[in-house]
Amino acid sequence: MTMSKGQIGRRLLGLAVVGAALAFGGAAFAEQGQPAPWEYKLQEAATPVMENITWFHNFLFWLITIITLFVLVLLVLVVVKFNAKSNPVPSKTTHNTLIEVAWTIIPVLILVGIAVPSFRLLFQELDIPKADLTIKATGKQWYWSYAYPDNGKFEFDSLLASDKQPRLLGVDNEMVVPVNKVIRIQTTGADVIHSFAIPSFGIKIDSVPGRLNETWFKATKVGMFYGQCSELCGKDHAFMPIAVRVVNDQEFAAWVEGAKKKFATAPANSFASAGAAAQ
Numbered sequence: 001m002t003m004s005k006g007q008i009g010r011r012l013l014g015l016a017v018v019g020a021a022l023a024f025g026g027a028a029f030a031e032q033g034q035p036a037p038w039e040y041k042l043q044e045a046a047t048p049v050m051e052n053i054t055w056f057h058n059f060l061f062w063l064i065t066i067i068t069l070f071v072l073v074l075l076v077l078v079v080v081k082f083n084a085k086s087n088p089v090p091s092k093t094t095h096n097t098l099i100e101v102a103w104t105i106i107p108v109l110i111l112v113g114i115a116v117p118s119f120r121l122l123f124q125e126l127d128i129p130k131a132d133l134t135i136k137a138t139g140k141q142w143y144w145s146y147a148y149p150d151n152g153k154f155e156f157d158s159l160l161a162s163d164k165q166p167r168l169l170g171v172d173n174e175m176v177v178p179v180n181k182v183i184r185i186q187t188t189g190a191d192v193i194h195s196f197a198i199p200s201f202g203i204k205i206d207s208v209p210g211r212l213n214e215t216w217f218k219a220t221k222v223g224m225f226y227g228q229c230s231e232l233c234g235k236d237h238a239f240m241p242i243a244v245r246v247v248n249d250q251e252f253a254a255w256v257e258g259a260k261k262k263f264a265t266a267p268a269n270s271f272a273s274a275g276a277a278a279q
Contacts, residue, residue: 033200033225034166043199046221046246050202052121059117063110125202128216131184133177139187139194139207139229142236146175151256156263160239169226174243176259178252179222185215192234198227198242206231219246 032044045051081087136147140157147155156173164170177183187196189209197204201217219225227242247255 046200047217053202132181134184137187140190142240154263169241171243174245195231197230
């Protein structure tokens with residue numbers, strides 16, 4: 001089946017319209033704290049660190065785009081102006097001081113321009129400010145356990161709940177934190193290496209058995225935020241979600257009081273203990 005030039009033109013125009021809609025209307029597909037269908041960019045930032053990660057990502061994107069287009073223009077000029085037909089008598093110039101100085105200095109300036117915000121971002125991620133709340137997250141095969149040493153030292157397990165949405169991200173017991181507070185996460189692994197990662201918060205850190213790693217976040221928005229174990233930790237790696245509910249101070253205080261009672265016997269009622277008791 002052949003198409004006329006008009007049909008081809010209409011199809012190309014339709015593809016262009018779809019591409020433009022995806023490029024400029026990405027916000028329509030965005031969902032807070034979780035991935036969205038057709039999403040092509042980073043999740044919406046919910047912490048200052050993630051805001052800087054997004055800015056740095058966009059800065060690098062436009063920088064490499066400009067460099068790529070510049071190199072493409074140079075290649076086209078070389079092909080058009082300096083082929084054997086257009087330029088039968090090639091120049092025998094071997095050195096050009098200005099060009100050699102320029103192609104040395106300009107890349108150095110570009111790398112410095114990348115390094116300064118990069119090191120600033122790394123320092124922001126690694127320099128943990130004074131924490132308002134500390135939570136210990138322990139990766140297990142294949143679920144997470146959360147302990148609140150600042151709030152009564154209770155602990156509970158968080159397992160995938162197949163009857164909850166979003167699919168493969170909903171859990172039975174969510175981590176709950178207050179909004180606009182510095183949360184220090186201490187994480188380790190109980191068996192193998194896991195990785196505690198929440199894209200909207202801009203955090204991702206390995207949970208290594210026998211080692212306590214630290215990271216932090218300060219959620220500036222109320223709502224649900226999801227992540228997953230980002231280390232290949234075994235057969236159920238894909239079913240090990242992280243769910244964080246960010247609430248105001250009053251709701252957090254009420255949740256803590258309820259959690260102290262609900263998880264008072266958490267070690268005896270934990271998933272691991274229940275499995276051992278059943279044997």
